[in-house]
Amino acid sequence: MEKKKGSLLTFRPDIKVVDATIRDGGLVNDFRFTEEFIRDLYLANVKAGIDYMEFGYKASKDIFDVNEFGPWKFCDEDSIRSIVGNNDTDMKIAVMADVGRCDYKHDIIPKSESVIDLVRVATYINTIPTAIEMVEYCKELGYEATINIMAISNAKESEIDEALELIGNSNADGVYLVDSYGSLYMEQIDELADKYLGMAEKYDKYVGIHAHNNQQLAFANTIAALTRGVSYLDATANGMGRGAGNCSTEQLLGFLKNPKYNIIPLLKFLEKHIIPLKKSGTVWGYNIPYLLTGQTNQHPRTAIAATKEGRTDFLNFYLELNDKD
Amino acid sequence: MEKKKGSLLTFRPDIKVVDATIRDGGLVNDFRFTEEFIRDLYLANVKAGIDYMEFGYKASKDIFDVNEFGPWKFCDEDSIRSIVGNNDTDMKIAVMADVGRCDYKHDIIPKSESVIDLVRVATYINTIPTAIEMVEYCKELGYEATINIMAISNAKESEIDEALELIGNSNADGVYLVDSYGSLYMEQIDELADKYLGMAEKYDKYVGIHAHNNQQLAFANTIAALTRGVSYLDATANGMGRGAGNCSTEQLLGFLKNPKYNIIPLLKFLEKHIIPLKKSGTVWGYNIPYLLTGQTNQHPRTAIAATKEGRTDFLNFYLELNDKD
Secondary structure (H helix, E strand, C coil): CCCCCCCCCCCCCCCEEEECHHHHHHHHHCCCCCHHHHHHHHHHHHHHCCCEEEEEECCCCCCCCHHHCCHHHCCCHHHHHHHHCCCCCCCEEEEEEECCCCCHHHHCCCHHHCCCCEEEEEECHHHHHHHHHHHHHHHHHCCEEEEEECCHHHCCHHHHHHHHHHHHCCCCCEEEEECCCCCCCHHHHHHHHHHHHHHHHHHCCEEEEECECCCCCHHHHHHHHHHHCCCEEEEEHHHCCCCCCECEHHHHHHHCCCCCCCCHHHHHHHHHHHHHHHHCCCCCCCCHHHHHHHHCCCCCHHHHHHHHCCCCCHHHHHHHHCCCC | CCCCCCCCCCCCCCCEEEECHHHHHHHHHCCCCCHHHHHHHHHHHHHHCCCEEEEEECCCCCCCCHHHCCHHHCCCHHHHHHHHCCCCCCCEEEEEEECCCCCHHHHCCCHHHCCCCEEEEEECHHHHHHHHHHHHHHHHHCCEEEEEECCHHHCCHHHHHHHHHHHHCCCCCEEEEECCCCCCCHHHHHHHHHHHHHHHHHHCCEEEEECECCCCCHHHHHHHHHHHCCCEEEEEHHHCCCCCCECEHHHHHHHCCCCCCCCHHHHHHHHHHHHHHHHCCCCCCCCHHHHHHHHCCCCCHHHHHHHHCCCCCHHHHHHHHCCCC
């Protein structure tokens, strides 16, 4: 049975593009963006028709030293408002809250006092109960909330089934399929998307995808998922994100046929901010060590280290990855 | 109806990997590779289990000045033999012959005197009759021969149907689906692959794919095509090829589960030759201008020029691409 939603010439009103540049890109530069970068990205996103812009993490100041990171690691209400004011636009504001790394009861204020619209709770499969507790808390406060299950390429099908059933019975608005290691192929995305969508249709929720580019499949996997029926699509400007990076917004907007999306403001942003940022030595994107951690379904931390050190001894690196004694 | 051949854990004995590094990569550096580069690539390919290695073009010396290109633009028998001797290996040797740019009656000698196994005839859709004449000539001489139809993203379905029927009635061993502009999405690859395979099954031929990476879809489109039943897969070391380049051999070998393929010799080759080549200023691979020509289904020549000039005025470039008056 071939499931397919829409064709290359139709557009789907359920599609939402979520810009995660600051949040995932912040992992590259410890969230030290200039204010002009953030402001211009916000304005470009609004003009480009982006549906949500994720500003960063709601990270615990008990756990992380505020002096070691830029403000977008913490996303204080004042920080966001300094850019967006009351955000009198059609674009919604998102933040990410990591299970175990967020004082959510302290740091997440009632929606009525906040310019934030959506809280995305990031969790591993074994901490789903805590993630659901966080989601229920945020929903009580009046936010939209999703659960983003990370590192599913290392989870068993039965665990994913159980997690999805728990999420189905929660008040989460949506659930995200996250390819943390950039190891999944389109065929696996299809199967996972069907699984997630099965739960989502039963419980009236939406499904999102967050892809990584270790095997240069972030864009391919994103369009595979959307063809299957996934509707919330994460992307970042020029793919900026940890390690091999993400699905590029400029790739995704070129694909989507919905006339509300417009690539031009984004191209201007890339010219003005991304090219200088890359030239200044901020590094992300596909290379051989990331390919190899993706192929072997491993956390990219070893590849990030190899990239920082400028290692090109690919064979040794590969042998290290495969040494599991 | 979902057509799918094999799963992620099976391997298909019909799969053949064709290394096109010298031929497509030669378009980047005018075929000026060191002899050591070619020899090491040959040895790496043999060890990696590659099925065919394409050495370059059989280009006309009447049309092209031999002083302006390295020897792999012309692939004289002696040049190839200087690397492979009699090629006493399981790997076959291929060359490409372009319609209108090859003195095939002069330059292609009988197979009994040549170490070449396969002649791939590259053609646009309007020169298919000449391509077939060339294929019949090569088959008469004792070679394997394919027809590689370029730039199909700009051809009408009816033209492709007619071309395939002509090729079906020829003695060509196979036909190649070529995404010259890197503009096709997996969904289109699926449809084209089904069309090509329909003809191929009827006339007992095989189908190959040659993808370009303008939209970072070369690998994705290659695995989409092979999942559909395409069996000859072009790849190049680190994706080296014109403009945005090709499907990387290291990506493809990581995907294929056939134990005859081995990524290790290739990683050694990348370390020794590709990294220094890139450092020396030889440029290929994904960037924004290539993305934009891919998205707009255009020849990459404007993006190649923009890349050479180091242009980062993406918005102007985009507006130029869309100015079709």
